[in-house]
Amino acid sequence: MSKKVLVLPGDGIGQEVTASAVEVLDFITDEYNLDFSVASMSVGGTAFNKYGTPIPNEVLNAAKDADAILFGAVGGTEWDHLDWKDRPENALLTLRKELNLFANLRPAFLFNELSEASPLKKEIINNLDILIVRELTGGIYFGEPRGIVSNKEPNYAFNTMIYNEEEIRRIAKVAFESAQKRNKKLCSVEKANVLEVSKFWRSIVTEMSSDYPDVELSHQLADNTAMQLVLNPNQFDVIVSSNLFGDILSDIAATLTGSIGMLPSASLDSSFKGMFEPCHGSAPDIAGKNLANPLAMISSLSMALRYSLNEIDMSDKIDNAIKKFIQAGNRTMDIATDEDYLMTSDVAKKIIEIIKDE
Numbered sequence: 001m002s003k004k005v006l007v008l009p010g011d012g013i014g015q016e017v018t019a020s021a022v023e024v025l026d027f028i029t030d031e032y033n034l035d036f037s038v039a040s041m042s043v044g045g046t047a048f049n050k051y052g053t054p055i056p057n058e059v060l061n062a063a064k065d066a067d068a069i070l071f072g073a074v075g076g077t078e079w080d081h082l083d084w085k086d087r088p089e090n091a092l093l094t095l096r097k098e099l100n101l102f103a104n105l106r107p108a109f110l111f112n113e114l115s116e117a118s119p120l121k122k123e124i125i126n127n128l129d130i131l132i133v134r135e136l137t138g139g140i141y142f143g144e145p146r147g148i149v150s151n152k153e154p155n156y157a158f159n160t161m162i163y164n165e166e167e168i169r170r171i172a173k174v175a176f177e178s179a180q181k182r183n184k185k186l187c188s189v190e191k192a193n194v195l196e197v198s199k200f201w202r203s204i205v206t207e208m209s210s211d212y213p214d215v216e217l218s219h220q221l222a223d224n225t226a227m228q229l230v231l232n233p234n235q236f237d238v239i240v241s242s243n244l245f246g247d248i249l250s251d252i253a254a255t256l257t258g259s260i261g262m263l264p265s266a267s268l269d270s271s272f273k274g275m276f277e278p279c280h281g282s283a284p285d286i287a288g289k290n291l292a293n294p295l296a297m298i299s300s301l302s303m304a305l306r307y308s309l310n311e312i313d314m315s316d317k318i319d320n321a322i323k324k325f326i327q328a329g330n331r332t333m334d335i336a337t338d339e340d341y342l343m344t345s346d347v348a349k350k351i352i353e354i355i356k357d358e
Ligand code: IPM
Pocket: 089, 092, 093, 247
């Protein structure tokens, strides 16, 4: 049976970068006779404008039915004034929650050829290769009770940071197993000096470590990790953290590489079905101008092939092609050092040429 790929371009540059990824997907599908069926639907602000909701039911159902989802980006100033339920970002959180995509893998790696683009010195940043494993369907993002109380003196607002044992175990398992496949170091990040939920998190992760004697486990407080990522990022291999801390730390890690336009991510459920999206947002300032870097999206396609579509060779081909593309000096605007750069629509063509030549 053919594997179902659902493309959700979303808003802004999401449209352009998913078009590039689909071009690569179409090419490998034809060239290597893969059995994929690809459909595309509106989500985010684009869906709100057409249907009055950022996540129509048909889209949610198609997403549940898909083997892999390629998600572009959502959001834009046009929709900033809307209530939360209508906002483009709500589509993202609904998909994560409804599809049970609890494991968010956010690699941050540097092509040494691009070290000039990093805000850090070469000696600190060269060879960077970190994987952040962020919990994505729990914690303070979804914790109940939550609310704004506006009939009291003074008024107040509150959220709940909550994790149960199973939620911690399943994300820690993904993190330990990822570390086993990499350099066998895992750093668990929380605020156990202040928060009960963090103490609990630390105790469970510590208890689980006896099942992974080959993985060296350490613990850090989130504020310290923010600092360590900038001072000495190469001390890390895999980092595991909660929804909120993982959100913050993954932005820091992504920035270290110089361009957020290079980094992919995967959000997986327990059967490794998932949604794959670039780390960058919808970038309204450059949207529609053919200037965006589609490599993060093409690299997200590679993660989809690896994790959800069981096409590891294809994933390797794309990763190698991206590496060669950079090594050959090809640049998009965000990573260029001069005016000589490729437009969005040129990138997929080059990547396809490189794959053909392999
Ligand atoms: C991310 C984003 C989202 C988050 C926003 C857009 C809701 O920052 O994926 O990191 O906070 O998870």
